[in-house]
Amino acid sequence: MAKVLVDLKNICKSFDEMEVLHDFNLQIMENEFVTLLGPSGCGKTTLLRMIGGFDSPSSGEIYFDGKLLNGVEPNERPINTVFQRYALFPHLNVFDNVAFGLKIKKLPKDEIEKLVMDALKQVHLEDFAARKIDRLSGGQQQRVAMARAIVLKPKLLLLDEPLAALDRKLRQDLRYELKDMQRSLGITFIYVTHDQEEALTMSDTVVIMNEGRVLQIGSPEMIYNEPETRFVANFIGESNIVDGQMIKDNVCMFEGVQFPCTYKGFSKNEEVDIVIRPEDFLIVDKDKSKLTGVIDSKTFQGSIHEINIIDIKGTELTVHTTKDYPLGLEVGLIVDPENITVMKKPGVNVYSGVMEADQMVRISDDIILETDSELEEGTEVVVRILTQDVLLDDIDESDFEGIIQDIKKRDMYYDVYIKTGDKTIVSSTSKVHRVGETTGIWVKREKVIVNVEEDVENE
Amino acid sequence: MNDSSAQVLNKNVGRTKKLKSTTSFVIPYIVWMALFLVVPMGVLVFLAITTYDFSANSEVHFTLSNWDYVFNSSYAVNVFWPCVLRSFYVSFIVTVICLLIGYPVAFFMTKIKPKYRALIMIFLSLPLWCNQVLRIVSWRTIFEILGTNYNEYYLLNIIIAMVSMYMPFMILPIFTVLEKLDYRIIEASYDLGCSKLQSFLKVTLPLSLGGIVSGVIMTFLPSLTSFEVSDAISYNTVLLLGNLIHARFHGTGGYNIGSVFSIITIVFTVVGFILVLKVDKEGETLI
Numbered sequence: 001m002a003k004v005l006v007d008l009k010n011i012c013k014s015f016d017e018m019e020v021l022h023d024f025n026l027q028i029m030e031n032e033f034v035t036l037l038g039p040s041g042c043g044k045t046t047l048l049r050m051i052g053g054f055d056s057p058s059s060g061e062i063y064f065d066g067k068l069l070n071g072v073e074p075n076e077r078p079i080n081t082v083f084q085r086y087a088l089f090p091h092l093n094v095f096d097n098v099a100f101g102l103k104i105k106k107l108p109k110d111e112i113e114k115l116v117m118d119a120l121k122q123v124h125l126e127d128f129a130a131r132k133i134d135r136l137s138g139g140q141q142q143r144v145a146m147a148r149a150i151v152l153k154p155k156l157l158l159l160d161e162p163l164a165a166l167d168r169k170l171r172q173d174l175r176y177e178l179k180d181m182q183r184s185l186g187i188t189f190i191y192v193t194h195d196q197e198e199a200l201t202m203s204d205t206v207v208i209m210n211e212g213r214v215l216q217i218g219s220p221e222m223i224y225n226e227p228e229t230r231f232v233a234n235f236i237g238e239s240n241i242v243d244g245q246m247i248k249d250n251v252c253m254f255e256g257v258q259f260p261c262t263y264k265g266f267s268k269n270e271e272v273d274i275v276i277r278p279e280d281f282l283i284v285d286k287d288k289s290k291l292t293g294v295i296d297s298k299t300f301q302g303s304i305h306e307i308n309i310i311d312i313k314g315t316e317l318t319v320h321t322t323k324d325y326p327l328g329l330e331v332g333l334i335v336d337p338e339n340i341t342v343m344k345k346p347g348v349n350v351y352s353g354v355m356e357a358d359q360m361v362r363i364s365d366d367i368i369l370e371t372d373s374e375l376e377e378g379t380e381v382v383v384r385i386l387t388q389d390v391l392l393d394d395i396d397e398s399d400f401e402g403i404i405q406d407i408k409k410r411d412m413y414y415d416v417y418i419k420t421g422d423k424t425i426v427s428s429t430s431k432v433h434r435v436g437e438t439t440g441i442w443v444k445r446e447k448v449i450v451n452v453e454e455d456v457e458n459e
Numbered sequence: 460m461n462d463s464s465a466q467v468l469n470k471n472v473g474r475t476k477k478l479k480s481t482t483s484f485v486i487p488y489i490v491w492m493a494l495f496l497v498v499p500m501g502v503l504v505f506l507a508i509t510t511y512d513f514s515a516n517s518e519v520h521f522t523l524s525n526w527d528y529v530f531n532s533s534y535a536v537n538v539f540w541p542c543v544l545r546s547f548y549v550s551f552i553v554t555v556i557c558l559l560i561g562y563p564v565a566f567f568m569t570k571i572k573p574k575y576r577a578l579i580m581i582f583l584s585l586p587l588w589c590n591q592v593l594r595i596v597s598w599r600t601i602f603e604i605l606g607t608n609y610n611e612y613y614l615l616n617i618i619i620a621m622v623s624m625y626m627p628f629m630i631l632p633i634f635t636v637l638e639k640l641d642y643r644i645i646e647a648s649y650d651l652g653c654s655k656l657q658s659f660l661k662v663t664l665p666l667s668l669g670g671i672v673s674g675v676i677m678t679f680l681p682s683l684t685s686f687e688v689s690d691a692i693s694y695n696t697v698l699l700l701g702n703l704i705h706a707r708f709h710g711t712g713g714y715n716i717g718s719v720f721s722i723i724t725i726v727f728t729v730v731g732f733i734l735v736l737k738v739d740k741e742g743e744t745l746i
Contacts, residue, residue: 054646074649081650087643091665100661101651152651 002029005156005188006051011060013046013212020046022212023430024060028190028205030155033182035191037199038209039235044192045084047209048158051190052081065155080149081158085165086141088133094120094144095129101152119151122181139170146178150185157182159191163198175201196236200224208232213430224277226341233275233341240281240317244274244342252342255311257290259335263342273343278306278320280339289332293317295325309333347387347415349425353450355379361450366421367400369443373450381450387415389447390427398440404433506718513714529719539703539720546700549614550682553621554629557678558671560622561629565670566663568630569637583627595620595691602692613693620692621682628681629674636670637663672738676731684724700724 006028013021020043028034036044049055051062053074062069069077080101089097098119102112120126123143128136136144142162149157162178163171179202182189193199199206200220208215208223208231216228227233233241244254246266252259254274266272286292293311300306304320309331311317317333325331353363355375362368363383375381395401402420416427418441425441433439505511510520529535568576586594598620602608607616640663648658686701695702704724707717 052646052650054649074646075652075654079650081647083643083647083650085641085643087641087647089644089647089662089666091662100648104652104657148647148651 002031004028005030005032005065006190007061007063008047008051009061009063011047011050011057011062013043013050013055013058020212021057024212024214026207026214026217028188031186031188033179033189033191033202033204035193035199035203035206036209037193037196037206037235040194042209043212044194044209045160048081048160048190048192051156052079052158053077078154079156079158080152080154081160082142082145082149082162084160084162086145086162088141088144088148090133092133093129094125094131094133094136097133097144098147098151100148105152115151116147119147122150123147138166139174142166142174146181150181150187153185154187156188156190159189161193162191164193164195171195171198178202200236208235210235227275227343229343230273230275230346233273233343238278238318238320240276240278242274242276242315242317244272246270246272246342250337252340255291255313255315259340260337261340261342262337263340266342266344271345273345275341275343276317276335276339278318279304280335281317281319282334283307283319283321283323283325284332284334286330286332289334291333292330293333295327295329295331298325298327300324347426347428349383349385349387349390351383351423353381353383355381355450359445361448364421364423367423367425369399369448370445371448371450372446373448375450375452379452381452384449384451385425385443385447387426387428388413389443390425391442391444392416392418392427392429392431392433393440393442395438395440398442401438401440404435404437404439407433407435503718503721506715507722510715525715525719528716529723538698542698542703543700543723545698546683549618549621549699550679552618553625553682554675554679556618556622557626557629558675561626561674562633562671565630565633565637568634569640583630586623587627591624592687592691594624595688598623599692610696613689613697616692617689617697617699620688621685624688625678625681628677632673632677633667633670636667640666669738673735676735680728680731683727 004027006026008024008026011021011024012019020041024043024047036047038044046055050057051064051069053069053072056070064077064079089100092100095116098116099112102115107115117126117129120129123146125140125143125147128140133141133144142165145162159178163174166174175198178189178191191199191202200223203220205217206220206223207217210231216223216232218226223232224236227236227239230241233239242254244252246263246269247253247258248268249264249266250260250262252261252263252272252274291311293309296308296310296316298305298307304322305324307319307321307325309317309319319333351363351367353361355373355377356362356368357377359371359374360368361371361373361381361383369383371383373381400420402418402425404416405419405424406417408415408417410428413428413430414433416429416433418425418427418439420441427441507525508521508523510522510524511517529539564579568579571579598616599608602612602616644666645658645662648662649655653661684701686699686705689695689697689699689702690705700720704717704720707713707720
């Protein structure tokens with residue numbers, strides 16, 4: 001079994017009260033190519049900087065090869081980094097950039113020369129040794145940055161969006177080169193990117209992050225084929241996400257049509273989200289499927305046609321196909337049971353409330369929250385807060401407080417039921433709490449979704 | 460001529476027209492420069508190679524005798540060149556002190572919060588709002604209070620006053636370069652094994668060289684040509700290059716010799732700026 005090289009335990013990080021990483025746990029094996037994937041601001045670069053030693057966690061431990069890394073200066077870590085926009089030394093030429101770390105190690109001159117030339121050969125820049133940095137193209141600079149880091153033979157290489165500044169074609173070529181280099185050098189790579197294509201093509205393991213939390217960890221195939229949350233399904237490739245129900249084990253229903261699927265263990269008629277990739281739909285004659293719709297629009301995208309089909313109830317489904325179909329044609333859609341992904345709906349707290357002055361909404365005498373909604377004072381509203389957006393914190397840092405009534409274990413988290421006055425609020429959290437404990441409760445203002453009551457009835 | 464080349468021609472006509480209209484914006488400046496820089500330079504050169512005397516409106520005789528006087532007479536050997544040497548010596552000391560104090564200050568400024576940085580900026584630039592002569596005279600008052608306002612201390616007093624006057628011109632260009640330095644480059648040096656000191660010596664210092672050269676020139680040149688500091692602090696007893704020129708033009712006659720002094724000083728200055736532009740090609744550190 002592979003050895004754990006990097007072990008991140010309960011990492012939290014806040015900058016000026018802004019929490020960027022929330023109780024983050026991750027193990028990285030030796031020789032693994034791990035990609036941290038997420039939208040900008042999800043905390044992935046911060047995590048990388050903490051492993052490199054440029055930031056320190058607010059709490060939690062980083063272990064490298066079994067040793068605690070907290071407090072170790074970056075120059076004393078056996079880790080090297082390929083920085084965003086490369087951070088090459090502009091006053092040195094290509095050779096001296098690559099030789100920089102070796103000179104600090106005070107290796108003999110002829111050895112340095114040999115190692116540098118080897119590294120330059122590896123990145124196909126052996127003829128550029130004397131070139132000045134500002135005379136190199138972006139792709140060449142990227143290669144120098146790689147050579148500068150790998151020449152020191154680190155056990156772990158951190159790469160912070162190394163291809164982001166390059167054009168598309170070059171990016172694709174370099175992907176394969178990076179993957180090859182990782183294999184041949186036998187170095188563990190931690191790769192940060194917001195480009196899902198990059199993550200899927202290169203990695204052994206993809207870690208999907210959003211808002212400082214891990215959403216899903218798995219092989220590229222697993223992440224693509226079995227997204228666990230709506231966010232992952234949307235972020236990785238294109239998806240059709242529709243409301244549905246689990247009729248019973250292995251049977252789901254959406255758009256009024258029952259489909260066989262491979263999911264079990266849901267309660268009877270449980271409301272779920274159903275995810276189907278555009279390429280997993282097959283277009284058939286309209287009488288060969290119960291799910292039918294009219295082709296509404298289409299675009300040709302080189303190798304495939306992207307076709308939007310409007311279903312009878314007004315839902316728009318996207319289908320990718322290699323065959324062209326005329327607009328306005330009524331067709332049937334079928335889908336393989338394995339290609340249907342069923343996701344639990346995120347829990348949601350629903351309350352009725354009244355708007356107060358200054359963008360506040362009153363749910364009860366104890367719960368009055370800030371919101372982005374600009375509805376008039378006195379408007380009767382429905383307030384929705386996803387259970388994952390209800391944060392538990394110290395009492396003095398919070399909006400209101402309550403007593404924990406019950407805790408239910410879910411797959412990757414706990415649902416915590418908290419009583420505040422006559423209302424109960426549910427919070428989904430990965431932290432462990434105790435029943436009977438008093439806790440502070442806190443919701444970001446943009447997560448307090450407020451609708452006028454009439455709107456909800458129309459839905 | 461076919462259509463397309465006619466179009467190109469038309470385009471070019473349009474462009475020159477446009478150019479002309481914006482050119483007119485700089486005309487006042489060009490007139491100003493011509494009147495107060497080019498013409499005086501011409502007058503200086505004219506005076507330096509003639510015996511023409513303004514006050515007497517004498518006849519014009521072209522001669523090299525002024526230059527011969529400045530380079531070969533006993534006055535040149537005993538007064539002028541020792542004075543030039545003294546000026547270089549004073550400027551050198553002032554520049555070195557400014558660099559030794561100024562670089563750490565500039566470095567410190569990049570490490571602190573913007574609001575404290577702004578505070579230091581205010582402290583640096585506030586004295587510049589006060590008239591230079593007033594600042595020098597107030598230094599003399601300080602030396603009186605300290606009891607060092609006499610002969611033995613004049614040279615030291617001049618150096619202290621000059622350091623205080625030119626310090627901002629050392630700090631600001633260095634700060635400008637250091638502030639623009641990409642923090643990732645510094646982090647890259649730590650990443651590759653540098654200690655803080657090694658990183659400073661191998662990365663920060665070489666990358667701030669442009670700012671250092673600008674700062675040095677902008678401290679060195681004004682100290683070299685200043686006359687008012689020595690005038691006010693040493694009651695014109697410590698003679699510097701600036702004082703000699705001042706005396707020639709302020710006293711009676713001697714414009715011709717004074718012009719030669721001035722031209723020599725201008726040559727020093729121009730050489731200085733060529734040096735700056737060699738190091739800092741875009742001139743981004745100049746203020």
